Amino acid sequence: MLDLIPxxxxxxxxxxxxxxxxxxLLAQRNAALxxxxxxxxxxxxxLAIAGVGALGLAGPSAHFILPIGLPDLPFHLRLDALSxxxxxxxxxxxxxxxxxxxxxxxxxxxxxxxxxxxxxHLFLAGMAMVLLADDAYAFMVAWEVMALSSYFLVTTxxxxxxxxxxxxxYLLIAHVGAVSLLLCFGVxxxxxxxxxxxxxxxxxxxxxxxxxxxxxxxxxxxxxxGLVPMHVWLPEAHPAAPSPVSxxxxxxxxxxxxxxxxxxxxxxxxxxxAWWGTLAxxxxxxxxxxxxxxxxxxxxxxxxxxxxSIENIGIVLAGFGLSLIFYADGKGALAALTMTALLYHxxxxxxxxxxxxxxxxxxLHSTGVRHMGALGGLIRYMPWTAWLTLVxxLAIAGLPPLxxxxxxxxxxxxxxxxxxxxxxxxxxxxxxxxxxxxxASALAAYVMVKFFGVVFLGQPRAANLEHAHxxxxxxxLGMIWMALACVLLGLFPVQVIVWLEPVVRLLTSQTMTNAGxxxxxxxxxxxxxxxxxLIFFAVIAAITLLVFFGVKRVYHGRVRRADPWDCGFPEQDxxxxxxxxxxxxxxxxxxESFMRVEREMPDPFDRAPQYRGDSRDKIWLLIYxxxxxxxxxxxxxxxxxxxxxxxxxxxxxxxxxxxxxVFTR
Amino acid sequence: xxxxxxxxVVNLLAALLLxxxxxxxxxRRIVGLITLFAWQGAALATSTAIVAWSTGQHHLYWSAALxxxxxxxAMPWFFFRLVRKLDVEREVETMINIPTTMLIGIALVxxxxxxxxxxxxxxxxxxxxxxxxxxxxxxxAFLMMITRRKAIxxxxxxxxxxxxxxxxxxxxxxxxxxxxxxxxxxDVLVGVFVLGIFFFQIRxxxxxxxxxxxxxxxxx
Numbered sequence: 001m002l003d004l005i006p007x008x009x010x011x012x013x014x015x016x017x018x019x020x021x022x023x024x025l026l027a028q029r030n031a032a033l034x035x036x037x038x039x040x041x042x043x044x045x046x047l048a049i050a051g052v053g054a055l056g057l058a059g060p061s062a063h064f065i066l067p068i069g070l071p072d073l074p075f076h077l078r079l080d081a082l083s084x085x086x087x088x089x090x091x092x093x094x095x096x097x098x099x100x101x102x103x104x105x106x107x108x109x110x111x112x113x114x115x116x117x118x119x120x121h122l123f124l125a126g127m128a129m130v131l132l133a134d135d136a137y138a139f140m141v142a143w144e145v146m147a148l149s150s151y152f153l154v155t156t157x158x159x160x161x162x163x164x165x166x167x168x169x170y171l172l173i174a175h176v177g178a179v180s181l182l183l184c185f186g187v188x189x190x191x192x193x194x195x196x197x198x199x200x201x202x203x204x205x206x207x208x209x210x211x212x213x214x215x216x217x218x219x220x221x222x223x224x225x226g227l228v229p230m231h232v233w234l235p236e237a238h239p240a241a242p243s244p245v246s247x248x249x250x251x252x253x254x255x256x257x258x259x260x261x262x263x264x265x266x267x268x269x270x271x272x273x274a275w276w277g278t279l280a281x282x283x284x285x286x287x288x289x290x291x292x293x294x295x296x297x298x299x300x301x302x303x304x305x306x307x308x309s310i311e312n313i314g315i316v317l318a319g320f321g322l323s324l325i326f327y328a329d330g331k332g333a334l335a336a337l338t339m340t341a342l343l344y345h346x347x348x349x350x351x352x353x354x355x356x357x358x359x360x361x362x363x364l365h366s367t368g369v370r371h372m373g374a375l376g377g378l379i380r381y382m383p384w385t386a387w388l389t390l391v392x393x394l395a396i397a398g399l400p401p402l403x404x405x406x407x408x409x410x411x412x413x414x415x416x417x418x419x420x421x422x423x424x425x426x427x428x429x430x431x432x433x434x435x436x437x438x439x440a441s442a443l444a445a446y447v448m449v450k451f452f453g454v455v456f457l458g459q460p461r462a463a464n465l466e467h468a469h470x471x472x473x474x475x476x477l478g479m480i481w482m483a484l485a486c487v488l489l490g491l492f493p494v495q496v497i498v499w500l501e502p503v504v505r506l507l508t509s510q511t512m513t514n515a516g517x518x519x520x521x522x523x524x525x526x527x528x529x530x531x532x533x534l535i536f537f538a539v540i541a542a543i544t545l546l547v548f549f550g551v552k553r554v555y556h557g558r559v560r561r562a563d564p565w566d567c568g569f570p571e572q573d574x575x576x577x578x579x580x581x582x583x584x585x586x587x588x589x590x591x592e593s594f595m596r597v598e599r600e601m602p603d604p605f606d607r608a609p610q611y612r613g614d615s616r617d618k619i620w621l622l623i624y625x626x627x628x629x630x631x632x633x634x635x636x637x638x639x640x641x642x643x644x645x646x647x648x649x650x651x652x653x654x655x656x657x658x659x660x661x662v663f664t665r
Numbered sequence: 666x667x668x669x670x671x672x673x674v675v676n677l678l679a680a681l682l683l684x685x686x687x688x689x690x691x692x693r694r695i696v697g698l699i700t701l702f703a704w705q706g707a708a709l710a711t712s713t714a715i716v717a718w719s720t721g722q723h724h725l726y727w728s729a730a731l732x733x734x735x736x737x738x739a740m741p742w743f744f745f746r747l748v749r750k751l752d753v754e755r756e757v758e759t760m761i762n763i764p765t766t767m768l769i770g771i772a773l774v775x776x777x778x779x780x781x782x783x784x785x786x787x788x789x790x791x792x793x794x795x796x797x798x799x800x801x802x803x804x805x806a807f808l809m810m811i812t813r814r815k816a817i818x819x820x821x822x823x824x825x826x827x828x829x830x831x832x833x834x835x836x837x838x839x840x841x842x843x844x845x846x847x848x849x850x851x852d853v854l855v856g857v858f859v860l861g862i863f864f865f866q867i868r869x870x871x872x873x874x875x876x877x878x879x880x881x882x883x884x885x
Binding site for chain 1: 760776780804807808810811812814819877880881
């Protein structure tokens, strides 16, 4: 009975969020009530569910049947290490974002805010239920709650046509994915007719049907995660949604897709084939490179971050594919190492991408601008936001001693440590894949230099930026929480890996061996590669301090402000700085054939010329547009039946009647 | 084989029903159409009563009474009032000219007789031979709905179709259970009233009861 306690608590918190959702609807007149009471209570729920998840991670798995749902079809719940880990991810990231939301939504109109709070808490409850569900029915219900509530969150500003369009695109792709998942569960039950996950685990599928289930799952979860070419909704939906919502969607919701993929592939399916891994690895690498290249050429802050999310999901999926290859090949230790790396990267991404999105939210809130061409120099007006965002930017760029480095380093180790796999082609391809991961990481750093440099450094590109105000305390606290998580996850990887062990054991029935000690991280063996973040951090900090004080001592110590070297050109203004478009231009030059570039060239006689370039991907035109055109054409053909003449409608039914009478004779 | 007198009467009434259906197809005036509809109802009620008497199915008396009350008295009276109020006593406008309609009608009758043959062989009722006529009545009423322009003639066609169905039910299986018949009767009554209200609304909106104006209601 004692094992059940965390699970019952988790269910209790889901109920509590549902109650908060209802309560926020009642508080329609009073905006202050929602920001001062509902959101803080929601944040406490997030913290509690993270705690419950940690208990579930350490404890044995627990089942629980909930007597709700359809007759004879109750909800089955289960809390095991895998759901526990993702609950920690959900709770941890959602706590920071919700604390931030307390301040961020303060200026919103009460009516809109109460609806937003309703969907927000439904969204949290839906995501938690996805992680707890133990049968296909409960899973799909929770999955739909998650998709629909996030749709309403994306379309918070539904009066703007583009936002409605973005929301529709998101809803469409979410549902195409959901249909695929439904089919996947249909295959997985393997003729039992029972849809609990327990039955699915015991179902003996032939390799053909197992592959069908895997492909359906990859497509369905890939549509949610933003796998190329189903990623098109991400760059549209993230700029449309309010920033805390983007942070949750990108940080947490995309991870529920990873959770589902892991659950189906490693837990529910009874066979794992190597070619599945190759497929996921290829798609993951493609997604990572595609995402980062497009991130490099964006000039809209949130669109840039959305593309960067695609890149990170690509890295996680590449890790997933590699782990699957190792697992199917019987290399358990390496599979465990890769699995550790991908789970690590998933939780890292939740925190640093959440942090970047809410940091962007603060900039957007105080300047009202998303376009990077109208920003700049904000570090002087918003120091808290700027420094905290810098932590996130450094983490996502994969710089030690922050968390992004650890997971990417582990993943690269897994790639490089792969000794002879039994498949020759794979042996040749995997080093190339490692190179692709390294390229994606390097480009991610490039993207972050651009993001941080253009937004926060240099001179303000528009006059009104001088009135930009710093974010309030709730916002700062939210960002501090996320930044702290990035730093701690980076400094204590050995502890984190110990903590991940139950999940890795559940999925790959092995754990990653750490040849180092509590201070030193050394996968496989200490001779090959090791990393000691605390020592690294101490050395970096010591050198920085030494140089700082040394320079202060040797030099006169006064701060002197002077004009930069101006090449003899008398005038200097903010327009001469490198712009977002300019910074991304080399990448655009190389990859222009994959892009659809829209340029606005200034008039030669314009005294204050403005250049704007927008790079969109061609996949929309190549894949989605033909499908849309075909659908429209078919519906137009069907629409010709409808011409408004009642007599013809009667003739239709008359002809049908006669036909059926003749047919049934 | 000789038929008993009451069956011969039923067959005669069935023939009359079919004749009235053709008469309705060829009728050019709305007032005449309503009179014919009333006569059709009367023939239906009489034949139902005779079937009830000859087979001892007492619930069919109720059906006959309902038919008489609704389709011979109440609805024709209602329609006469409606026509006078709406001022549409003039000619019925047709989509296809009347002789062609009659020819299509004959084809339909042959088709339904052909169709009813195997079914009436399976049926065990004494009135089974009239099934073909009943189906012909349904199809002819449908044809009338298709070929007329005015909304009011469509409703008359619809009611006439209901008559045919009723007759089919009586001849194939001595009618439906009484509860069902009561329900259908209530539906028809309510339907007629609702449609009567619609006629006023349609005329108010389009200044006419001609259905071609409703083409505007489609999308785009």
